[in-house]
Structures are given as structure tokens and as C-alpha cells.
Amino acid sequence: MTVTPTIRVQHDDFDLQTEVDRLSKGKPGIGAVVTFSGxxxxxxxxxxxxxxxxxxGMAEAEMTRIGELAITRFGLLGLTAIHRYGKIAAGENIVLVVAVAPHRQAAFDGASFVMDFLKTTAPFWKKEHGKDGEAGDWVAARDADDAARDKWK
Incomplete structure (x- = not known):
């Protein structure tokens, strides 16, 4: 059976439970569901x-590439990755990764792998907007994110 990741880049919010149910309900062999919501x-x-x-186009392609790598490397039975764009208020959802696998470690590793690569290789940019009404700077890449990604090599 070929597993294809579900990848979405969208303006609208998502519902975590709906996404978990879409990926896992009624599918044989699943023993673990791991979610990360940022x-x-x-x-x-x-x-x-x-x-x-x-x-x-490029963001979706890179997310698909990352998802396919995770599915192959960790034997995932399903993967969903959703990343929002637009102006997102404090406390709102930005990103969701759901990984399902026969066992917990594969699901944990798959979700972590996807997030570590998503943070560093997918073409997304963030600009801060302060409560004082001022638009801040674009957020720079962090060395810690690169180090987290590099542990998978």
C-alpha cells in the first residue's frame, strides 16, 4: 500500500480533532497517533x-517532499501537515503535523522529523506585529532549528 502525505497550505484555521479523525479513523494497523500543533x-x-x-507551489512541494521522506523513513501509515499563512493572532494555530504508525516511536519520530525540516527548508517567512501597533522585523532563522534538523542526517 502506498501512503501519500496530506499537505495543505491555507489561510483558514484547522481543527485538530477533525484532522486526526480523517487520518486515523477506521484504518487498520494504526497503533499510535502523534500530533504537533504550533x-x-x-x-x-x-x-x-x-x-x-x-x-x-514551492511551499507545498517542499512539504510533500518532507512528508514522503518521513513516511518512508519511519514506516508511517499516514501523515498530515498543514501550515497557515496570513496574519495570525497570538494564541491561534499556525501549523499542524499528524503522524500515524503501528507503534509510538515511529509516530513520534515522524512528526518530529517533519517539524524539524519544515522549520528550516520550507519557504515560509514570519513578520512580527506588536501590540503597540508597530510592524516589527521579519523573524530570522535560528541556529537551534538548523541543529534540530541536522540530527536526522
């Missing part, structure tokens, strides 16, 4: 929102 932080009460931009 939220927009308020950065100690100073951040009102993040503005997320992406490179259309």
Missing part, C-alpha cells in the same frame, strides 16, 4: 500577531 506565541504580551508568507 501556536502563535504572544512573546510575553508584546506580540499581537505574526504575518506568515510563503512561496506558493
Amino acid at each position: 501556536l502563535c506565541r504572544d512573546e510575553g504580551g508584546t506580540l499581537a500577531a505574526l504575518e506568515l508568507e510563503h512561496y506558493p
Whole structure:
């Protein structure tokens, strides 16, 4: 059986339970479901929102490539990765990864792998918007994100 990742880049919010059910309900062999949902932080009460931009077409292609790698490497039975774009308020969903597998470690590793690569290789950019109404800077890449990705090599 060929497993194809479900990849979406969308403006609208998503529902975690709906996505878990789509991927796992009634499918044989699943023994573990691992989810990661990333939220927009308020950065100690100073951040009102993040503005997320992406490179259309290229973002989906890179997310698909990452998802296919995870499915193959960890023997996943299903994978969903959703990334939002647009202006996202503090506390709102930004990203969701759902990995299903026969056993927990494969599901944990698959979800972690996808997030580590998504943070560093998918073409998304974030700009901060403060509660004071000021638009801040574009968020720079972090060395810690590169180190997290590199552990998988």
C-alpha cells in the first residue's frame, strides 16, 4: 500500500480533532497517533500577531517532499501537515503535523522529523506585529532549528 502525505497550505484555521479523525479513523494497523500543533506565541504580551508568507507551489512541494521522506523513513501509515499563512493572532494555530504508525516511536519520530525540516527548508517567512501597533522585523532563522534538523542526517 502506498501512503501519500496530506499537505495543505491555507489561510483558514484547522481543527485538530477533525484532522486526526480523517487520518486515523477506521484504518487498520494504526497503533499510535502523534500530533504537533504550533501556536502563535504572544512573546510575553508584546506580540499581537505574526504575518506568515510563503512561496506558493514551492511551499507545498517542499512539504510533500518532507512528508514522503518521513513516511518512508519511519514506516508511517499516514501523515498530515498543514501550515497557515496570513496574519495570525497570538494564541491561534499556525501549523499542524499528524503522524500515524503501528507503534509510538515511529509516530513520534515522524512528526518530529517533519517539524524539524519544515522549520528550516520550507519557504515560509514570519513578520512580527506588536501590540503597540508597530510592524516589527521579519523573524530570522535560528541556529537551534538548523541543529534540530541536522540530527536526522
